[in-house]
Amino acid sequence: xxxxxxxxxxxxxxxxxxxxxxxxxxxxxxxxxxxxxxxxxxxxxxxxxxxxxxxxxxxxxxxxxxxxxxxxxxxxxxxxxxxxxxxxxxxxxxxxxxxxxxxxxxxxxxx
Amino acid sequence: xxxxxxxxxxxxxxxxxxxxxxxxxxxxxxxxxxxxxxxxxxxxxxxxxxxxxxxxxxxxxxxxxxxxxxxxxxxxxxxxxxxxxxxxxxxxxxxxxxxxxxxxxxxxxxxx
Numbered sequence: 001x002x003x004x005x006x007x008x009x010x011x012x013x014x015x016x017x018x019x020x021x022x023x024x025x026x027x028x029x030x031x032x033x034x035x036x037x038x039x040x041x042x043x044x045x046x047x048x049x050x051x052x053x054x055x056x057x058x059x060x061x062x063x064x065x066x067x068x069x070x071x072x073x074x075x076x077x078x079x080x081x082x083x084x085x086x087x088x089x090x091x092x093x094x095x096x097x098x099x100x101x102x103x104x105x106x107x108x109x110x111x
Numbered sequence: 112x113x114x115x116x117x118x119x120x121x122x123x124x125x126x127x128x129x130x131x132x133x134x135x136x137x138x139x140x141x142x143x144x145x146x147x148x149x150x151x152x153x154x155x156x157x158x159x160x161x162x163x164x165x166x167x168x169x170x171x172x173x174x175x176x177x178x179x180x181x182x183x184x185x186x187x188x189x190x191x192x193x194x195x196x197x198x199x200x201x202x203x204x205x206x207x208x209x210x211x212x213x214x215x216x217x218x219x220x221x222x223x
Contacts, residue, residue: 009151033211042201043154045211088154090212097161098169099144099205099212103153 004091006102014110019076021105023089030095032065032072035088037104043088079109113137117202117215124192124222132187132218134202141207143185144169145177147198148217154201160185161207192222 003026013019023032031050035043047056049065049072056063062075072089086104093100115136124130134143141162146154146169156169158177166177174196176188185204189196199219203212 006153035212042214042217043203043212044214048211090154097142097167098156098159099142099203100156100170101146101154103151 004102023072029091115215134185136204140204
């Protein structure tokens with residue numbers, strides 16, 4: 001079936017280090033979305049990418065959508081303790097109403 | 112706006128009992144989803160709906176049923192609860208098309 005794989009599952013970094021999580025889909029996606037879930041909370045939307053090869057930035061966060069619209073990445077520059085949480089990618093396979101999430105990457109930041 | 116509201120927030124069931132989780136959204140969204148979240152498994156789609164009166168299976172539909180009789184409500188039913196259904200359940204909704212999804216606060220269900 002349609003799958004969205006995300007790596008790594010966990011990442012521990014020292015505050016100030018960079019962080020990247022990768023997302024790969026087995027099928028072409030109409031778009032990719034990224035969400036952040038704080039411990040004990042619910043997922044909150046960060047951004048959506050739609051175009052092939054698209055790159056978007058939000059302050060220290062950089063999001064990319066692959067040329068084939070099957071993969072994506074989220075890069076955080078100079079992590080802060082406020083970046084702690086689980087980051088999920090989510091994709092809607094073309095011609096479906098499903099919104100499929102990756103397994104998530106849990107980020108821990110040591111001060 | 113309340114956004115997406117889930118009830119109840121917590122529940123403990125005995126094996127074999129039934130229950131219904133309610134999700135209500137006040138944003139006039141067409142699409143609604145039920146996910147379960149387990150450690151290391153991410154958010155897995157149980158069932159979803161693209162409009163009033165329509166539902167479809169997601170990745171892990173077995174043991175669950177859903178109904179969307181009204182546009183604003185999406186109900187998730189467990190007919191005979193099993194310990195494997197112990198999880199945190201999230202409801203989400205979004206507008207038709209590829210737009211951001213809004214999540215409820217979650218329901219923590221324990222089946223003993």
